Amino acid sequence: MINVTLPDGSVRTFPEGSTAMDVARSISEGLARNVLSAKVNGEVRDAGRPLPGDCTLSLLTWNDTEGKSTFWHSSAHLLAEALEALYPGVKFGIGPPIENGFYYDVDLGDRTLGEGDFAAIEGKMKELAGKKSAYERKEVSKADAIAYFTEKGDEYKLELLEGLNDGEITFYSQGNFTDLCRGPHIPDTGFIKAAKVMSVAGAYWRGDEKRKQLTRLYAITFPKQKELDEYLVLLEEAKKRDHRKLGKELDLFTFSEKVGMGLPLWLPKGTALRERLVNFMKAAQEKSGYEQVATPHIAHKDLYITSGHYEKYGKDSFQPIHTPHEGEEFLLKPMNCPHHCEIFKSRPRSYKDLPIRYAEFGTVYRYEQSGELHGLTRVRGFTQDDAHLFCRPDQVKEEFMKVIDLVLLVFKALDLKDYEAQVSLRDKEDRSKYIGSDENWAKAEQAIIDAAAEKGLKTVVEYGEAAFYGPKLDFMVKDALGRRWQLGTIQVDYNLPERFELEYVGSDNARHRPVMIHRAPFGSLERFVAVVIEHTAGRFPLWLTPEQAILLPISDKYVDACHAVAGVLKSCDIRASVDERNEKIGRKIRDAEMSKVPFMLIIGEKEAADGTVSVREHGQGDLGTMTAQAFADLVNGRVREQLGGL
RNA sequence: GCCUUUGUAGCUCAGGGGUAGAGCACUUCCUUGGUAAGGAAGAGGUCACGGGUUCAAUUCCCGUCAAAGGCUCCA
Incomplete structure (x- = not known):
């Protein structure tokens, strides 16, 4: 008998050779029907494999990340089986599960696949899934494995086999398809009830540009048709917030073939929005002792x-x-740092001058491969909210804490609540590739860890992720759709001070090398605007939005009254416009709601007579009437709150 | 750069070997209407660009450019 410890701590006894599935059945038939794989002593295995003896066991279902992975990995095999049925002679690369679904890299010879072929593939997958073929695991010798794939003529699998040792090779088969695979897999194909081929793309064999390009088919499967439908709806939602689409709709930026790909043109509304971001950062930086500099392009x-x-x-x-x-x-210029180094060098520096903080909204140009360009997130000309801090080694921690404050201020102003910090340090063993003294590295690494801890950040430490020239701290932010973005890098640099021979005179009257810190809370204005658009779906925070209020006259008789109010609001630094169109009020409200203006101010006979406005908030409805001044106070109060009193 | 897909009115898209169509937006007129679409008329397109096939190309073929999704890299 063996003892099985379940996640709730309970221990159950089963006969030798029992499987995870047997355990599931002993709990309930319903559970057994949903078990995809099992975590045995921390290792994910087939639910149908005999348990190795006494163990801890968690049964994995669709609700577990690992369960999903198993499901999709098995689905990749199903896709392969379908492809083999439809396109005899197809050769297979690799077919792993990914965050959303799975893919399989295949070599179809001279044949090409297009979207028109997807329906047939999905149909075949469903047909094969309906057969409920079991996934069968088989241990094979390396020689037998090589013989199998040589016979089949699959050179990719043979290449994969080269990297494997005898005794650790397993095959999985379902239906007519057998694949080299570590597993684990779901019990049978019948679990897969819905399948969709998402896209086709080229992918180099083993990610190597010099090797053959295979056809990569992306697909996703679900245990219920309903879940596939919901997933497709979610994708539509994400599409709706695409910053490229919203940027156009909101008149923020555009691109021109004549100007060149990857070179965004900022429209008046987008430029004004950028300026608000810049002014926000400048005000925050001024408070933190930064000095603005300007350098040529x-x-x-x-x-x-x-x-x-x-x-x-x-x-x-x-x-x-x-x-x-x-x-x-x-x-x-592809970056601003060398220029700032030269500014530092422009005269002798004393330890009393440090830290020196040079900030510049510097526009830089980098050549990105044409296929890399993407909206505002990957462009060839962009403006960094760059700054370089030159300080003594003992000031690193203090400076990191101040930069962290700055980054958190940004997150608060943009309502980014879900974030964590990643500290990238040297490789634990191999330290030969890093420039700078061991002592300084150790000091800086500790300073970063301490700074993050003192600021109470949720932190992950990654060894070996540091650049050769210094350790760094990045923020990983999750947006409203759960996508992860890297924002707010803070990076120590031992390299440039060395190469530019930067020095300061210490209290000991000797020359010392300053530590340089690069930092950019936004990263770049372009990418940041893209992230904010997608995070907020174009409903910017009040302080940032292009138009804070729109005045809606009930009829043209009240247009003048609207302009009068708009004047009052303008004097209170509120951005407002008047909808002078000859339309009914219902229409004007609808259009204003659609264009996401935060406040609608309606003026008709009543309001014009007693000098008030009727306020309607976007998505909230009628807030009642108030004076223009009261409305201005309401808006400015909220703006101050969002900006953290800046 | 490479693979797949796409390019028709300002926007979203339909169409298809015989020189173009819808909705929204726009202009004018009617309407002066109180919290999510009032009515009518009008204007607007070298069908991305360049070649080829054809009596005839926006449509078929080739090339170029650009865009979308990937591969590699990065802010």
Whole structure:
């Protein structure tokens, strides 16, 4: 008999050779019908495999991440089986589960697959799933495995086999399909009730650009048709908040083929919104002792040779600008740091001057591969809310804490509530690749950990994730749809101070090297605006939104009264416009609701007579009447609250 | 850069070898209406660009450009 410990701590006894499925059945038939795989002593295994002896066991269902993974992994095999049935001779790469669904990389020879083929594939998958074929596990010797795939002519699987040792090779079969696979899998294909092929894409074998490009089919499956339908609805929701679509609808930015791909053009409303972000950050930075600097958009090539950027990125970047003079070359700046280093160097510095904090909303240009460009999140020209802090090693912690405050202020102002910090440190063993003294690294790493802890951040520490030139702290933010974004990087740099030979004179009258910290709470204005659009679905916080209120006259008789109120609001720094169209009030309200203006102010005979406005809030409805001044106080009060008193 | 898909009015899209259609937006007129769409008329397109096939191409073919989803990298 074996003892099985369940997640609730209870221990049950079963005969030797019992499976997780037997355990499930002993609890309830309903549970048994939903078990996809099982976690045995922390390892996810087939539910139908005999338990190894005394163990801890959790039964995994669709509600567990690992259960879903098992389900999708098995679905990948089902997809492969369908493909093999439809396209005989197809060769298979890898087919793993991913965050939402799974994919399979296949080599179809000269055949190409398009969206038109999806329906047939889905149909075949459902047909095969209906057969309820069991997933059968088989341990095979390496020689037998090689023989099988040699016979089948599947060179990709043979290559995968090269990396595996004899004794650890397993095959899984269902129906007519057998695959090299570590497993685990669900009991049988009958669990898969709904399947959808999502998209097709090219993917290099083993992610290597030099190797053959395979066809990657993305698909997703569900244990119920209803769940697939709901998933498709969710995708539609995400599409609706796409910043590229909303950016156009809200008149924020545009692109022009003539100007060039990846080079956004900011429209008046978008520019005003950017400026509000800039002013917000400038005000916060001024409070924290930053000084604004301004540097040119191009710099001599030598600057980047000194910084090392030319050697590292020169060939993959915008190419040098040549002047009429022979051999003189300038580069568009891909970052602001070298310029700021030169400003630091412009005169001797004392330890008493530190920390020095130079901030610049610097527009930089980087050549991104054409296929990489994406709306505002990946562009070729963008403006960083950049700053470089030059400080003594003992000031690192203090500076990190101040930057963390700045980042949290941003999160609060944009209503980003779900975030965690990631601290990237050196590899624990191999420390040869890092520049800078061991002592300084240790000090800075500890300073970052302490700073994050003192600020009460939820933190994950990643070893080996630091750049060669220094440790860093990143914020991972989840938006309203649960997608993760990296915002607010704070990065220590031991490299540039070295290359630029930056120095300050210490209290000991000796020369010391300052620590440099890069930081950009927004990252870039472009990407940040994109994140904010998608997070808020275009319903910006009141302080940031392009139009805070719209005045709606009941008829043209009250247009003048509306303009008078608009004037009062403007003098209170409230952005408002008047809907002068010859339309009924119902229509104006509908349009204003659709365009997401936070407040609608309605003026008719009554309001015009007693000098009030009738206030309606977006998505909330009628708030009653008040004076223009009372409304202004209401708006400004909320704005102050959002900005954290800034 | 590569793979798949797409490009028709300002926007969303339909159509299809015989030089174009809807809804919304826009203009004008009627209507002066109290909390989510009042009515009528009108204007608006080298069907992305360049070649080819054809008596005839927006439609079929090829190329270019751009966009979408991936692969690699990153803010």
